[in-house]
Amino acid sequence: MRHARAAARHPLAFAGKIAASVVSVALVSSLGIAALAFADVNRNIQDNSQVHLVQQKSAGQTAPPVKKSIQPAATALEGEFNVLLVGTDTRTGQGAQFQNKADQQASSGVGNNDVTMLLHVNAAHTAATVVSFPRDLVLAIPSCPSSSGGWYSSMSAQMLNTALTYGGLSCPVLTIEKLLGIDDINYAAEISFDGVAAMSDAVGGVPVCLATPINDPYVGLHLPAGTTSIKGQDALAFLRSRHGVDDGSDLARISNQQNFLSSLLRTITSAGTLSNPIKLYQLAEAATQNMTLSDTMGDTKTLVGMAVALKSIPLSQITFVQFPVVSDPTNTNRVVADEYGASVLAKAIQDDQPVVLSASTGRGTVVAGSGATTPPASPTTPATTPTTPAGGTSTPSSGDVTLTKGATGQTADEQTCTKGVTSYPGG
Secondary structure (H helix, E strand, O other), rough: OOOOOOOOOHHHHHHHHHHHHHHHHHHHHHHHHHHHHHHHHHHHHHHHEEEEOEEEOOOOOOOEEEOOOOOOOOOOOOOEEEEEEEEEEOOOOOHHHHHHHHHHHOOOOOOOOEEEEEEEEEOOOOEEEEEEEEEOOOEEEEEOOOOOOEEEEEEEEEEEHHHHHHHOOHHHHHHHHHOOOOOOOOOEEEEOHHHHHHHHHHHHOEEEOOOOOEOOOOOOOEEEOEEEEEEEHHHHHHHHOOOOOOOHHHHHHHHHHHHHHHHHHHHHHOOEEEHHHHHHHHHHHHHHOEEEEEEEHHHHHHHHHHHHHHHOOOHEEEEEEEEEEHHHHHHHHEEEEEEEHHHEEEEEEEEHHOOEEOOOOOOOOOEEEOOOOOOOOOOOOOOOOOOOOOOOOOOOHHHHHHHOOOOOOEOOOOOOOEEEEOOOOOO
């Protein structure tokens, strides 16, 4: 019996069918990934331990809990909100490279809040301010809850980075609230070394510009001048590096971190990430697997609400700023608040006003192109995002607060380059 002869397939028609099949698979895969991501992220949140934040207690009273905020999925979180992000330097459970005796003696258990940053999003969701607080800042630490029950006594002058060890995640929250004169940091998250490495891996690397090479044997970081994409342990070492940046101070390290974080934001908001469901899934997984969240952030709806609110803010309106400080007159290795500069910044946050920088970039960075290695055009920067020169040269809008020159920093769309160490004796 003779079989009917198959009709010849036109090459274009065949190609079209293949393309249609690929598109169909991509659509189904994307929807499947989205559903799986939501389920996995929600499971990560529920599986990880959560911290119950409290308000500042009155004398002789138990502090009331911070109310939980639940918003409908895909709806922006209403009004202004504050999130405190704490980076712990604990070596416990952070891999074999941190298990030697010296690392464990340096920090273990809860660890110190080596990085403390406040994200303030204004009520109109048109601007955000990210304040970095020096770990060596000497300030008053209020009474904080003990993990075993009860409350620790307040202290008049302690380094900020002791707050996490002193009273858990609630303590840095209460400390920064006292410092800024606010009482509405209702969200907080703690991230470890592993979390930083995982998030940089999830986006496929973060491009950073170096004006001069960085060589820091303390964290094992050696990078050439120019633009290099870093991830994993290199990204972690870049953020931790102090001995390799400018004068080796914590203030220089803050501006180096701002360089990285602004580039990370540009990478996340680029078409290559936003249009890639796998990258978005990996990013959400990396964040929720490696963070300890306050229970106010312990549901996917609230996290989605925050993301929707942030999504509408242009990179030029996300301002990274170092909390203004001066040298501590009793200890040159420590800093204290610059009273006037700090009051201007604090009032802007209290009054929910966007801020504008009047100073140059921080101690450890320079504006790209100003005698530094100019980074090449990067596909991670959206073509539609205007670049404002660093140094606060943008024109303030009505209601914006111009900060003092002690409040250095940059906006998320600004290209800066890190300066390698100049003269630091080590130690």
